[in-house]
Amino acid sequence: MNELTTGQVAPPEKPQPRITVCAEPYWRHAKDNKLVLPYCSECEASFYYPRLWCPSCFNQDISWKQLSGKGKVYSFSVIYQSPLPSYQADLPYVLAIIELDEGPRMMANILNCDVDTVSVNMAVEVLFEERGDMKIPQFQPL
Numbered sequence: 001m002n003e004l005t006t007g008q009v010a011p012p013e014k015p016q017p018r019i020t021v022c023a024e025p026y027w028r029h030a031k032d033n034k035l036v037l038p039y040c041s042e043c044e045a046s047f048y049y050p051r052l053w054c055p056s057c058f059n060q061d062i063s064w065k066q067l068s069g070k071g072k073v074y075s076f077s078v079i080y081q082s083p084l085p086s087y088q089a090d091l092p093y094v095l096a097i098i099e100l101d102e103g104p105r106m107m108a109n110i111l112n113c114d115v116d117t118v119s120v121n122m123a124v125e126v127l128f129e130e131r132g133d134m135k136i137p138q139f140q141p142l
């Protein structure tokens with residue numbers, strides 16, 4: 001148990017992502033505060049989530065490209081009840097689909113905002129939430 005000297009019990013830590021072979025560069029660059037995604041040379045486009053082939057043309061000639069980290073809210077939901085105790089202190093929080101300026105859409109939390117001010121098409125930028133020895137790409141209002 002995570003008992004503090006005050007007698008309070010610390011909340012459990014948030015889960016860390018499991019790093020797969022195809023997503024390892026994504027997490028490694030996130031530690032350096034860089035948002036990188038796989039890039040297809042045939043489609044000339046980045047895609048999310050990381051895979052070993054392009055989801056549009058199945059090309060396996062994939063490289064990694066740094067993105068601007070800027071985008072807009074495509075869709076979102078305000079979470080008022082968490083299924084995990086580790087998120088209890090964050091309630092309410094925003095879970096969103098972000099459409100990056102370069103095109104791909106990715107799911108993340110929107111941090112550093114009043115949940116009542118979030119709207120579709122709101123401009124956001126990436127930030128990197130420290131979690132254990134990892135950093136998680138999240139977003140905040142621009």
Ligand SMILES: [Zn+2]
Nearest residue numbers: 040043054057
């Ligand atoms: Zn492609």
